[in-house]
Amino acid sequence: MTVTDLVSYEDVLASYDPVMGLEVHVELGTNTKMFCGCSTTLGADANTQTCPTCLGLPGSLPVVNATGVESAIRIGLALNCEIAQWCRFARKNYFYPDMPKNFQTSQYDEPIAFNGFLDVQLEDGEVFRVEIERAHMEEDTGKSTHIGGATGRIHGASHSLLDYNRAGIPLIEIVTRPIVGAGARAPEVAKAYVAELRELIKALGVSEARMEMGQMRCDVNLSLRPIGREKFGTRSETKNVNSLRSVERATRFEMQRHAGVLNAGGTILQETRHFHEEDGSTTSGRIKEEAEDYRYFPEPDLVPVAPSREWVEELRGTLPELPRLRRNRLREEWGISEHEMQSVLNAGALDPILATIDAGAPADQSRKWWMGELARRANEDGVDLGSLPITPEQVARLCELVAEGSLNDKLARQTIEGVLAGEGTPDEVVDKRGLKVVSDEGALGKAVDEAIEGNAAIADKIRGGKVAAAGALVGAVMKATRGQADAARVRELILEKLGVEG
Amino acid sequence: MPGITREEVAHLARLARLELKDEELDHFAGQLDDIIGAVAAVSEVADEDVPPTSHPLPLTNVMRPDEVRPSLTADQALSGAPAQEQQRFKVPQILGEE
Numbered sequence: 280m281t282v283t284d285l286v287s288y289e290d291v292l293a294s295y296d297p298v299m300g301l302e303v304h305v306e307l308g309t310n311t312k313m314f315c316g317c318s319t320t321l322g323a324d325a326n327t328q329t330c331p332t333c334l335g336l337p338g339s340l341p342v343v344n345a346t347g348v349e350s351a352i353r354i355g356l357a358l359n360c361e362i363a364q365w366c367r368f369a370r371k372n373y374f375y376p377d378m379p380k381n382f383q384t385s386q387y388d389e390p391i392a393f394n395g396f397l398d399v400q401l402e403d404g405e406v407f408r409v410e411i412e413r414a415h416m417e418e419d420t421g422k423s424t425h426i427g428g429a430t431g432r433i434h435g436a437s438h439s440l441l442d443y444n445r446a447g448i449p450l451i452e453i454v455t456r457p458i459v460g461a462g463a464r465a466p467e468v469a470k471a472y473v474a475e476l477r478e479l480i481k482a483l484g485v486s487e488a489r490m491e492m493g494q495m496r497c498d499v500n501l502s503l504r505p506i507g508r509e510k511f512g513t514r515s516e517t518k519n520v521n522s523l524r525s526v527e528r529a530t531r532f533e534m535q536r537h538a539g540v541l542n543a544g545g546t547i548l549q550e551t552r553h554f555h556e557e558d559g560s561t562t563s564g565r566i567k568e569e570a571e572d573y574r575y576f577p578e579p580d581l582v583p584v585a586p587s588r589e590w591v592e593e594l595r596g597t598l599p600e601l602p603r604l605r606r607n608r609l610r611e612e613w614g615i616s617e618h619e620m621q622s623v624l625n626a627g628a629l630d631p632i633l634a635t636i637d638a639g640a641p642a643d644q645s646r647k648w649w650m651g652e653l654a655r656r657a658n659e660d661g662v663d664l665g666s667l668p669i670t671p672e673q674v675a676r677l678c679e680l681v682a683e684g685s686l687n688d689k690l691a692r693q694t695i696e697g698v699l700a701g702e703g704t705p706d707e708v709v710d711k712r713g714l715k716v717v718s719d720e721g722a723l724g725k726a727v728d729e730a731i732e733g734n735a736a737i738a739d740k741i742r743g744g745k746v747a748a749a750g751a752l753v754g755a756v757m758k759a760t761r762g763q764a765d766a767a768r769v770r771e772l773i774l775e776k777l778g779v780e781g
Numbered sequence: 782m783p784g785i786t787r788e789e790v791a792h793l794a795r796l797a798r799l800e801l802k803d804e805e806l807d808h809f810a811g812q813l814d815d816i817i818g819a820v821a822a823v824s825e826v827a828d829e830d831v832p833p834t835s836h837p838l839p840l841t842n843v844m845r846p847d848e849v850r851p852s853l854t855a856d857q858a859l860s861g862a863p864a865q866e867q868q869r870f871k872v873p874q875i876l877g878e879e
Contacts, residue, residue, distance in 0.1 A: 309847050310847050310848065310849055311847050311848065311849050311850070315850070316845070316848065316849055316850025317849070317850070317852045318849045318852065324855065324868065325855065325867070325868045325869050326855040326858045326859060326868055326869060326870070327852060327854065327855050327858075328852050329852055329853055329858045330850070330852050330853055331853070334853075334858060336861070342843065342844065342845045343843065343844045343845070344844070344845065344847050345844035345845060345846055345847060346846075346847035347847070348844060365841070367835060367836075375875070376870070376872040376875065379870075423875075424867075424869065425875075426866075433875055433876055434876060436874060436875070436876070437874060438871055438872060438873055438874055439871075439872050439874075439875055440866055440867055440869035440870065440871055440872075441869055441870040441871075441872060442868075442869050442870075443858070443870070576835075577835035577836075579835060579836065581843075582836055582838070582840040582841055582842070582843045583836065583841045583842075584841065584842060585841040585842055586842075
């Protein structure tokens, strides 16, 4: 294998224009498989979710899952596609043991949805339109385990073991038209597209679209053409790029690799490539010199799908607000910048923040806790914000306790700590740990007097007009009350006692 | 000209893992040849103006509700497998040595 020198990203762009095509597979969250009633629950014992139909046994007949079709139409509509008046399934024949039928039931030249687009927003707010060629229905394959080779790879394996629980789970494949004009931003556009698509799928409620679980998988097609040339170059297809960051890295790597090959006078092989998470590189897989002959033909065992226009319009009525528009609306409502909104999204805090607002908290307080203390803790523990053991209702209650003056920020943080440690609800933690703000004016007044007495020099400065020095006395009082005083009230008391105007 | 030879039927039977006796091969080879001949006759009649038929019945939208039905047990599923290991179908080496 020859190793190609990578060209610096700037040099790639000086000579070439990238063209991308993205194919995304989404596993639908239906209860049953696409063509039979087997359960789709994850984690079941091997081969306990199969039946004669998904095992391809003689005499079995498939029947389409109505929810699968409905989900496909809703995805198509959300992607601004036309929905076919009439379309068929097709058999995609191939010889590989991951499908016991020896073919995958898919759609060929009659996809259920076609001619759409998805507008994606880049980090600086620029909107880029990605055109959708088609979205079609098909089924997932079984899971292979390769035995006898190094680290479970198919190369060098002596035999393979097949679990067909996944074979037949509904998939929607979404294919873009060639994405041109992204230039330097191609990797960013690729990532933003997949991210937006994932948000859209989640908002539609048709799949959890968790890339780390393989519920959403992306293939990145990339080619370069010399700047000014109309004709596309030869493309490579990097398979199974399964995180947003990887989509960006794979695109960038392939741009740099292609330029290296082309600059050296070489030609790009039309091939599939494997992406390596560890170093962001790709290596050669299967060479595809010509289109594979899958001998597609219409599936005789499934009758055509002809969604009535009434049904399509009814489904259009169920579409949620598009994630991009929803984000922009919330950003405006909250009065925060693009950058701040991006941080919220990156932290996965949008849903918890909204749930906390729904539970009665003001938007700014909800954002403050989720993006502050809770984000910090999630980061420390290496978990998603959503999986912290605290509910939006509890965070809302915390906001309430702060608003009514029962807790200050420091005590609120201790309360969060207690809730996360499993000590109970915020109210229980406050009780057990004795975290209430000292609001007894007598006790507070005494603590203030002591602080003034113990810090005479500072007190004099304040009397002399250096109001800023009051901070030191506030600190002393907070220390004496173990943080359980309302700092603003302490400051008021200090200034009052020293006869100074705040 | 026969549509299919006895040797081809024997080959197909092996691919389909069907064990056929000699007299069965003779019998099926003749039957299959008749069927292929009949299909060939239809192909001759079908002209440009006849669209290919994928489904003989004018049915559309046959769907089932998304409700779980009982699956086979793993033992049942694997009962027809020539080889198994770890409750999985065992298949020969996929990629040959290169």
